[in-house]
Amino acid sequence: MKILRYETVDSTNNVALRLIAEGAADRTVVTANEQTAGRGRRGAEWVSPPDSNLYFSIILRPPTPFEPAVMPQLAFVASVAVAQALIALGVNAGIKWPNDVLARGKKISGILIESSPRMDVVVIGVGINVNWREIPAQLAAKATSVALETGRRVSIDDCLKLALKEIDDALLLHKQGFPSVLKEWLSLECTTGREVKTVRGGEEVTGTASGIDERGGLLVQLASGEVITVTAAGALIED
Numbered sequence: 001m002k003i004l005r006y007e008t009v010d011s012t013n014n015v016a017l018r019l020i021a022e023g024a025a026d027r028t029v030v031t032a033n034e035q036t037a038g039r040g041r042r043g044a045e046w047v048s049p050p051d052s053n054l055y056f057s058i059i060l061r062p063p064t065p066f067e068p069a070v071m072p073q074l075a076f077v078a079s080v081a082v083a084q085a086l087i088a089l090g091v092n093a094g095i096k097w098p099n100d101v102l103a104r105g106k107k108i109s110g111i112l113i114e115s116s117p118r119m120d121v122v123v124i125g126v127g128i129n130v131n132w133r134e135i136p137a138q139l140a141a142k143a144t145s146v147a148l149e150t151g152r153r154v155s156i157d158d159c160l161k162l163a164l165k166e167i168d169d170a171l172l173l174h175k176q177g178f179p180s181v182l183k184e185w186l187s188l189e190c191t192t193g194r195e196v197k198t199v200r201g202g203e204e205v206t207g208t209a210s211g212i213d214e215r216g217g218l219l220v221q222l223a224s225g226e227v228i229t230v231t232a233a234g235a236l237i238e239d
């Protein structure tokens, strides 16, 4: 793996996408000390101050383009890897469907996966809150960090190495088939049993997350007893 380190970038995902256009190789990693325009899912901002957290993006260039079904599976691959890296650092981490990593119900890591239309290149962008202690007031109730969870500072570079190793292992596991990844993911997830909101037929509905199907879709039991499947990543409404 080639690791390209930057001081300040707009977004490591943007840099990775630009490097792809210049022919960057499979498994090229882009990391930065600070992002000025860190991106989250659904157009949200990913707050990315300097000297605090880990921001990186890894380029995947498979020998043949990924099948469409593989794209959502990569969210499970990445979240399993990040959760395991955090557990190794002493954090009691769990995964909220499909790929948010939480500790004590607060977000400690976010993952943004972007691909070319032909799915011949994919960028997995990962943000992990590492040594962040002064979390801005508007985020403090819903975000945490390794330092806040474990009471100690961690080297951001050690955290990167650990996360990359876990991503490597999870990609190898995925080569055995998605069920192997899903099994691992299920042992780490903390969504089922919780109340979730989603949109159905243009209307917001609330139900209880009751399980995961074999493709990674979330089963949601509505008050009527009917069970619906939420498929697209990001189709849950956040509070």
Ligand code: BTN
Binding pocket: 010, 011, 012, 013, 014, 035, 037, 038, 039, 040, 041, 042, 044, 046, 054, 055, 056, 057, 100, 109, 110, 111, 112, 125, 126, 127, 128
């Ligand atoms: C989310 O939970 O909404 C996803 C957040 C993803 C943040 C990471 S930080 C590194 C990479 N660069 C970005 O601009 N976003 C991702």
